[in-house]
Amino acid sequence: xxxxxxxxxxxxxxxxxxxxxxxxxxxxxxxxxxxxxxxxxxxxxxxxxxxxxxxxxxxxxxxxxxxxxxxxxxxxxxxxxxxxxxxxxxxxxxxxxxxxxxxxxxxxxxxxxxxxxxxxxxxxxxxxxxxxxxxxxxxxxxxxxxxxxxxxxxxxxxxxxxxxxxxxxxxxxxxxxxxxxxxxxxxxxxxxxxxxxxxxxxxxxxxxxxxxxxxxxxxxxxxxxxxxxxxxxxxxxxxxxxxxxxxxx
Numbered sequence: 001x002x003x004x005x006x007x008x009x010x011x012x013x014x015x016x017x018x019x020x021x022x023x024x025x026x027x028x029x030x031x032x033x034x035x036x037x038x039x040x041x042x043x044x045x046x047x048x049x050x051x052x053x054x055x056x057x058x059x060x061x062x063x064x065x066x067x068x069x070x071x072x073x074x075x076x077x078x079x080x081x082x083x084x085x086x087x088x089x090x091x092x093x094x095x096x097x098x099x100x101x102x103x104x105x106x107x108x109x110x111x112x113x114x115x116x117x118x119x120x121x122x123x124x125x126x127x128x129x130x131x132x133x134x135x136x137x138x139x140x141x142x143x144x145x146x147x148x149x150x151x152x153x154x155x156x157x158x159x160x161x162x163x164x165x166x167x168x169x170x171x172x173x174x175x176x177x178x179x180x181x182x183x184x185x186x187x188x189x190x191x192x193x194x195x196x197x198x199x200x201x202x203x204x205x206x207x208x209x210x211x212x213x214x215x216x217x218x219x220x221x222x223x224x225x226x227x228x229x230x231x232x233x234x235x236x237x238x239x240x241x242x243x244x245x246x247x248x249x
Contacts, residue, residue, distance in 0.1 A: 004217050006244060007058055007193075009033040009227030015042040015049065022050055024237050025230075028244060031105060033058040033225055044080040047104070056105035057081070058193075058223075062142050064110035067120035074124040078104055082132055103134035106193075106223075108173060111141040111160040118167035138170040140193055143178075154178050158185060165190060171222070176211035179219035188220075195225040199243055213246045 008029050010018040018038055032050055034057055039046070047057045059077060063070045082103050109121045122139050129136035141164035143157045157178040162185070164172050171191025174182060179192055194216045216224050226243055233239035 002222070004221055004247060005031060005223055006213075006240070006247065007031040007033050007223050007225045008230055008240065009035060009060075009195075009225055010038050010231065011035060011227045012038060012231060013041065015046045018042070018046060019049055019053075021231060021236060022053055022055060025240050026053060026055060028237070028240055029055075031056045031058055031223070033060050033227075035060040036062075044077075047081040051081070058225075059104055059107040059137075062108045062110045063121060064113045065117070067113075067117045070109065070113065070117050071120045071124040074107075074109075074121050075128045077107060078125065078128045078134075078137065079132065082134060103129065103132070104137040106138035106140060106170075108140055108142050109169070111143055111164055111172070115163060115167050118164060118169060122168040138191060139168075140164075140171045140173055140191060141167075141169045142173045144174075154181055158182060161186060161190075176216045176219050176221065179216070179221050183220040191222050192220065193223040193225060194219075194221040195227075197224045197226045197229075197243075199229055199239075199246065213243050214249070217247055 006029055008025060010021060010032050012018050012021065022032055032055055034047055039061060047059065050057050063073050065073070109118060111118065118141060125139050126136050141160065143160040144153055154177065157174050158181055161172045161174065161182045165186055171193060172182065173193045173195065175196050176194050179194060182190070182192060197211065197213055197216055199212060213224055224247065230236050230239045
C-alpha cells in the first residue's frame with residue numbers, strides 16, 4: 001500500500017482565499033479538496049486555477065441522482081475542469097484533445113444512489129477521460145457522513161463499501177473507525193479516504209466520528225482530509241507541517 005497523503009479541504013468563502021492557501025501550502029501539500037461551498041461560489045475555474053499551480057484536486061460534490069443525471073454531471077465535471085478552451089455544452093468531445101490537459105484527481109458520488117447510479121458514474125468517468133486523453137479520476141463513494149453516528153454504523157458503512165467495490169468504484173470515504181474493517185474485507189488496493197481528522201487537542205466541531213492523523217494511518221487510510229484545523233489556524237502552514245510530522249512519525 002502506498003504512502004498515505006494529506007488532502008487539505010479548501011472550505012473557504014472565496015477563490016482568493018483558496019488560492020492564497022494553495023500558494024502558502026504548495027511546498028508541503030500536493031492535493032486540495034474543493035467541496036460544495038467553494039465550488040458553488042467559484043465554479044470549475046477554481047479547480048483549473050489550482051491545477052495550474054501543479055496541484056491535484058479532489059472534487060467533493062457527492063453526486064447523487066438518477067443514473068442518467070449522474071452520468072452527465074460526471075461528464076461535465078471532468079470536461080469543465082480539464083481545459084479552459086472547451087465549451088462542453090456544444091463541443092464534446094473536443095476536436096483536438098491535448099495530451100497535457102490536466103484532469104481531476106478524484107471525485108465523490110454518494111453510495112445511497114445505488115448500484116446503477118454508481119456504475120453509471122464510473123462508466124461516464126472512464127469514457128470521458130478516454131475521449132479527453134487524460135488519466136481517469138478516482139471515483140470514491142461517500143458512505144455515512146462523519147457528522148452522523150447512527151447505531152451499528154460500521155455495518156452500514158461496510159455494506160456500502162462492498163456495494164461501491166462491486167459497482168467498480170476505486171474506493172470509499174469513511175471515518176477512521178471503519179477503516180480497518182474495510183481494509184480487512186476489501187483488500188489493500190481499495191482506496192480509503194478519511195475525513196474527520198483532528199490533531200490531538202483540536203475541537204471536534206460538528207464531527208462525531210473523528211480521529212487523529214496517527215490513528216488514521218495506523219488503521220490503513222490512504223488519504224487524510226483535513227480542513228478547519230489547517231485553514232482556520234492562526235498559522236496554516238505551521239498547522240499543516242505539524243500534521244505531516246505526525247503522519248511521518
